[in-house]
Amino acid sequence: MASSTPPPHCTLTTTKPYNSHHFHQQSLQNNHHHHQHRHNQPNWTSQKVSLNRPSQAPTARNAAKPHHLPSGPTAAPAPLSRNPNFHSLSTLPPSKSELAADFSGRRSTRFVSKMHFGRPKTAAASRHSLAAEEALQQAIRCSGDDRCIDTVLVKFESRLSGSDDYIFLLRELGNRGEWSMAIRCFEFAVDRERRRNEQGKLASSMISILGRLGKVDLAKKVFETAVNGGYGNTVYAYSALISAYAKSGFCYEAIRLFESMKVSGLKPNLVTYNALIDACGKGGADFGRASEIFDDMLRSGVQPDRITYNSLLAVCSGAGLWETARNLFSEMLYKGIDQDIYTYNTLLDVACNGGHIDMAFEIMSNMPAKNVLPNEVTYSTMIRGCAKAGRLDRALSLFNEMKYAGIKLDRISYNTLLAIYASLGRFEEALNVAKEMESMGIRKDVVTYNALLDGFGKQGMYDKVNEHFREMKREKLSPNLLTYSTLISVYSKGGLYKEAMEVYREFKQEGLKADVVFYSKLIDALCKKGLVESSAVLLDEMTKKGIRPNVVTYNSIINAFGQSAAVDNEPQIESSHLIVLEDATEMKLEDHEEDRVIKIFKQLAANKSRCAKEESRGGEEIICVLEVFQKMHKLDIKPNVVTFSAILNACSRCSSFEEASLLLEELRLFDNQVYGVAHGLLMGHRENVWVQALSLFDEVKQMDSSTASAFYNALTDMLWHFGQKRGAQLVVLEGKRRHVWENTWSDSCLDLHLMSSGAARAMVHAWLLNIRSIVFEGHELPKLLSILTGWGKHSKVVGDGALKRAIEALLISIGSPFRISKCNIGRFTSTGSVVAAWLRESGTLKVLVLQDDRTQTESPRFDHIPKLQPLLL
DNA sequence: ATAGGGTTAG
Numbered sequence: 001m002a003s004s005t006p007p008p009h010c011t012l013t014t015t016k017p018y019n020s021h022h023f024h025q026q027s028l029q030n031n032h033h034h035h036q037h038r039h040n041q042p043n044w045t046s047q048k049v050s051l052n053r054p055s056q057a058p059t060a061r062n063a064a065k066p067h068h069l070p071s072g073p074t075a076a077p078a079p080l081s082r083n084p085n086f087h088s089l090s091t092l093p094p095s096k097s098e099l100a101a102d103f104s105g106r107r108s109t110r111f112v113s114k115m116h117f118g119r120p121k122t123a124a125a126s127r128h129s130l131a132a133e134e135a136l137q138q139a140i141r142c143s144g145d146d147r148c149i150d151t152v153l154v155k156f157e158s159r160l161s162g163s164d165d166y167i168f169l170l171r172e173l174g175n176r177g178e179w180s181m182a183i184r185c186f187e188f189a190v191d192r193e194r195r196r197n198e199q200g201k202l203a204s205s206m207i208s209i210l211g212r213l214g215k216v217d218l219a220k221k222v223f224e225t226a227v228n229g230g231y232g233n234t235v236y237a238y239s240a241l242i243s244a245y246a247k248s249g250f251c252y253e254a255i256r257l258f259e260s261m262k263v264s265g266l267k268p269n270l271v272t273y274n275a276l277i278d279a280c281g282k283g284g285a286d287f288g289r290a291s292e293i294f295d296d297m298l299r300s301g302v303q304p305d306r307i308t309y310n311s312l313l314a315v316c317s318g319a320g321l322w323e324t325a326r327n328l329f330s331e332m333l334y335k336g337i338d339q340d341i342y343t344y345n346t347l348l349d350v351a352c353n354g355g356h357i358d359m360a361f362e363i364m365s366n367m368p369a370k371n372v373l374p375n376e377v378t379y380s381t382m383i384r385g386c387a388k389a390g391r392l393d394r395a396l397s398l399f400n401e402m403k404y405a406g407i408k409l410d411r412i413s414y415n416t417l418l419a420i421y422a423s424l425g426r427f428e429e430a431l432n433v434a435k436e437m438e439s440m441g442i443r444k445d446v447v448t449y450n451a452l453l454d455g456f457g458k459q460g461m462y463d464k465v466n467e468h469f470r471e472m473k474r475e476k477l478s479p480n481l482l483t484y485s486t487l488i489s490v491y492s493k494g495g496l497y498k499e500a501m502e503v504y505r506e507f508k509q510e511g512l513k514a515d516v517v518f519y520s521k522l523i524d525a526l527c528k529k530g531l532v533e534s535s536a537v538l539l540d541e542m543t544k545k546g547i548r549p550n551v552v553t554y555n556s557i558i559n560a561f562g563q564s565a566a567v568d569n570e571p572q573i574e575s576s577h578l579i580v581l582e583d584a585t586e587m588k589l590e591d592h593e594e595d596r597v598i599k600i601f602k603q604l605a606a607n608k609s610r611c612a613k614e615e616s617r618g619g620e621e622i623i624c625v626l627e628v629f630q631k632m633h634k635l636d637i638k639p640n641v642v643t644f645s646a647i648l649n650a651c652s653r654c655s656s657f658e659e660a661s662l663l664l665e666e667l668r669l670f671d672n673q674v675y676g677v678a679h680g681l682l683m684g685h686r687e688n689v690w691v692q693a694l695s696l697f698d699e700v701k702q703m704d705s706s707t708a709s710a711f712y713n714a715l716t717d718m719l720w721h722f723g724q725k726r727g728a729q730l731v732v733l734e735g736k737r738r739h740v741w742e743n744t745w746s747d748s749c750l751d752l753h754l755m756s757s758g759a760a761r762a763m764v765h766a767w768l769l770n771i772r773s774i775v776f777e778g779h780e781l782p783k784l785l786s787i788l789t790g791w792g793k794h795s796k797v798v799g800d801g802a803l804k805r806a807i808e809a810l811l812i813s814i815g816s817p818f819r820i821s822k823c824n825i826g827r828f829t830s831t832g833s834v835v836a837a838w839l840r841e842s843g844t845l846k847v848l849v850l851q852d853d854r855t856q857t858e859s860p861r862f863d864h865i866p867k868l869q870p871l872l873l
Numbered sequence: 874a875t876a877g878g879g880t881t882a883g
Contacts, residue, residue: 243874274874281875310875317876345876377877384877412878419879447879454879482880489880520881527882555882642883649883710883 128168131159136172139181149181153188163189163198167205174209179218182209186222190229199231204240211244219244235266243275251283255293273297274307281314287324290315306338313346320704322354339370345377352385355705357394360385376402380413387420389706395420409440415447422455427464430455444475450482457490462499465490479510485518492525501601508595516542520553522597527560534600535560536624539631541596551640554632558646561625561663562653622659625650629666639670641703641711648678648714652721652758660722681719681727684852693734701738709740713756720758723853729762736763747774748782753790753826757806760789762850764810769848772839781832787811787818790826801826814847 135156142148160166166189173182186206193199203226210219223241226232238261245254258276261268268276273293280290290312297304309332316325329347332339344367351360360382367374379402386395399417402409409417414437421430430452434444449472456464469487472479479487484507491500507514519542523535535557539549632639647667654660664682668675677696680689700708712735719728732755736745741754750767752760764787775781789804804826811818811828817838818828838844 239874246874271874276874278874305874307875314875340875342876347876349877375876380877382877410877415878445879450879485880515880517881522881524881550881552882557882559882640882645883707883714883 127164129159129161129165131156131161132165132168135160135165136169139169139173139185140176140178142181143178146180146184149184150188153185157192163193163201166202170202170205170209174213177213179210179213179215182206183218183222190231196231199229200226200234200237203232204234204236207237207240207244211240211247214248216244216248216250233264233266235261235269235272238266239269239272239275242272242279246275246279246282249283251279251285251289254279254283255289268297268300268302270302270305270308273302273304274311277308277311277315281311281318284318285315287315287319287321304337306332306340306343309337310340310342310346313343313350317346317350317353320350320353322350322356325350339372341372341375341378344370344372344374345381348378348381348385352381352388353704355389357385357389357391374405374407376407376410376413379407380416383413383416383420387416387423392420392424409437411437411442411445414440414442415445415451418448419451419455422451423458425455425459427452427455427461444477446472446477446480446483449477449479450486453483454486454490457486457494460494462491462494462496479507481507481512481515481518484510484512485514485521489521489525492522493528495529497601497605501598501605504597504601514542514545514547516547516550516553519547520549520556523553524556526600527556527563530560530563531604532557532560532621533624534604536628537596537600539628543631543635548635549637551637551643554628554637554639555642555646557628558625558643558650561621561650622662626662626666629669633669641700641707644671644674645711645714648711648718652714652717657722660718678715678718681715681731682722682724684724684727686727686730690730693731697734697738701740705740705742709735709742709754712740713759716762717756717758720762725762725850726852728758729766729850732759732762733766735759736766745770747771748784749786749788751788752803752807753788755803757803760803760807761810764807765848765850768814768816768839771835772845772848775836775839781836783832785818785830785832785835786821787828788826789828815844 135152138152138155139149142152160169166185169185170182170189173179173185183206186202189202190199193202203222206222207219207226210216210222219241223232223237226237238257242254242257245251245257254276258268258272261272273296276293277290279285280293294304294308294312297308309328312328313325316322316328325347329339329343332343344363348360348363351357351363364374364378364382367378379398383395383398386392386398396417399409399413402413414433418430418433418437421427421433434448434452437448438444449468452468453465453472456462456468465487469479469483472483484503487503488500488507491497491503519538523538526535526538539553539557542549542553644667647663647670651660651663654663664675664679667678673692673696677689677693680686681693700711703711712731716728716731716735719725719731735741741751744751745763745767750763752763755763767787771781771785787807789801789807807828808820815838817830817834819830821827821829
């Protein structure tokens with residue numbers, strides 16, 4: 001057990017993990033004065049009670065606790081007119097957690113993917129000569145031959161006039177990705193230029209061109225050369241390099257450079273500040289960091305402009321700060337700063353990322369009145385938001401709207417549309433999108449194929465997967481890391497370990513390098529097959545290879561606990577009879593022999609029948625998971641809400657309190673508050689822990705909606721599972737009050753489709769009691785009453801109807817008149833009069849009021865409680 | 874100097 005490990009700092013955050021850069025710098029932020037007075041909320045950790053355990057020593061987490069908005073998440077931002085003195089961002093809420101920065105990185109592919117398909121810069125009035133155009137044409141033909149470009153430069157030397165011509169050449173070469181020729185051209189030009197001023201111009205152009213191409217190391221070299229040569233110490237060169245860092249997501253390098261710029265006596269200008277804030281957004285810095293820069297800007301007398309605010313909004317997008325974004329938007333209005341399409345698109349992005357789809361639609365509908373017309377970026381942002389929120393119908397209708405509005409679909413829009421169809425298994429439509437796309441002159445790219453492969457794979461259509469993988473190569477598209485990890489995961493989930501192994505071999509042969517996500521995805525695939533122990537081996541393997549697992553990796557494994565019985569009933573397809581033969585030939589490939597991934601695949605391919613059940617036999621799984629927790633502590637991986645939900649869900653899968661108590665102990669080590677609430681409610685100490693519970697729910701409500709509801713679901717399920725039904729109902733009603741499930745509870749309809757089975761059952765009781773009181777108050781019920789469960793489309797398991805079955809069993813067991821609707825298998829209905837009659841029956845109240853299976857116990861310690869059978873329906 | 878896309882947990 002990890003009980004000797006001090007509780008690591010943890011945070012209620014789900015923002016993406018990022019394990020790359022220097023986040024230690026963020027600690028500076030805590031000392032910043034703004035972060036003192038921005039928060040007037042009491043620190044809830046100080047209210048912690050000791051819940052049967054000695055209270056923990058204060059930790060850094062307690063000292064640097066995130067603070068929250070005094071207003072609820074749905075409250076409107078404070079009217080700015082009441083605060084005429086604001087001059088900085090001090091009216092804005094802080095980042096939701098200073099620790100969140102650890103996790104709030106963005107995908108690195110984002111930077112690369114923009115490189116080649118970037119919108120071409122609108123040609124500004126260029127002052128280059130005709131000779132420069134000519135030189136460019138000849139230079140282009142030199143691609144790949146450095147001596148050739150030298151010859152061209154020499155040949156045109158006399159006709160090229162000054163840095164304008166050379167800068168034109170640099171830019172054009174850069175636009176074509178010819179960075180090597182651009183650099184030769186730059187060096188050539190600097191050599192022949194005697195004016196420092198002009199040399200400086202060349203240098204900053206070169207730096208920004210390299211930055212745009214993602215060649216940040218080269219950009220830095222050019223910068224250093226320029227500084228050493230005496231022409232690089234300019235605001236422009238610094239700004240260009242800061243911007244280059246921004247484009248590659250290196251925000252702390254950017255900040256460091258900015259500091260050194262000030263040290264060397266240069267005064268940052270508007271562009272410098274804007275580039276730096278942009279770097280914060282792209283590098284996933286927390287909002288506090290950007291806010292400091294903004295304040296610094298004001299102190300230095302540099303007035304922020306539209307782009308400053310747009311960049312700040314982008315920081316909110318990365319950090320998931322919807323309220324902050326709204327406030328910034330209001331602040332722009334107040335200050336009379338123009339809001340453009342970037343402003344709106346970024347704001348919509350933040351709204352969508354936070355799950356505020358309705359709000360996003362409202363904002364979008366207001367755009368035309370503000371003279372800002374939605375464009376293809378607006379639409380693809382919204383479409384992605386809808387798709388992410390599970391509203392695929394809405395997403396698809398937006399495409400029609402887009403065509404109706406005369407907005408042409410571009411590569412991204414097409415790929416987004418295709419990915420939606422593919423993920424729905426609507427392949428005919430997906431392939432039609434691909435056709436339409438090609439007919440518009442946009443070739444299918446790796447993204448297109450990855451979406452298809454993933455879609456076919458999810459439906460188990462492995463022949464189609466193979467076919468498209470071949471087609472992709474035939475079209476000379478190189479599979480990338482994502483392609484391979486998708487394929488390996490798809491094959492593994494299908495139990496096709498030999499195929500997975502072959503793809504893995506090919507992936508290694510291509511010289512690609514696995515990363516955290518690659519391993520995490522593979523681990524998750526094996527977990528989904530119930531192979532927790534193999535996953536644990538891979539966890540060690542990746543660590544040995546120097547790839548640091550992140551919270552997602554661990555959450556996958558925790559989630560797998562107790563799920564092995566649920567899988568592995570699908571028939572295995574093809575390919576098993578060849579294994580022995582293949583194994584013999586593979587023994588010769590020593591270089592592969594050392595690879596644990598291959599070993600695991602080989603083993604799995606050889607013993608398909610073994611698999612999950614055997615691997616998890618006899619309590620080994622719990623030991624394995626506890627060891628995983630221990631490693632998590634050792635590597636100081638901070639848990640997040642998903643971890644907490646995963647632990648609670650794992651508890652619900654325990655058949656004994658003893659096992660669950662081992663897991664709850666892990667929860668305690670991670671977060672005393674969450675533990676205190678879960679444990680307290682489980683013990684039936686509702687009155688005592690409710691204050692803590694409420695502040696915990698305040699925290700959770702900061703998360704995006706699906707994360708928040710998952711936590712409520714997990715907590716309720718755990719309580720329900722161990723017979724604390726009234727506690728479960730209390731939690732569910734609190735969740736409803738806070739609109740966690742964004743569904744409606746009306747007199748005529750109860751929508752349960754986003755709830756777990758425990759939560760849904762507790763909710764059914766509450767709703768029926770509510771309906772009952774309507775009846776007893778003498779009011780009439782609506783003609784038709786319905787209870788919606790959906791068909792499990794929100795479940796990760798395709799076609800899983802566990803919720804429906806649980807509700808059906810409940811409705812029958814309480815003798816209710818609700819029956820499955822004929823036209824909708826996810827809906828139970830009854831008429832108002834029949835339900836009213838049933839509710840008036842004498843025995844009904846008794847079955848509706850929930851009873852705990854066990855009343856509040858005398859014993860304060862969890863493990864003294866006698867073992868209970870897991871609750872059956 | 875600014876906006877949207879494809880991998881990981883729920």
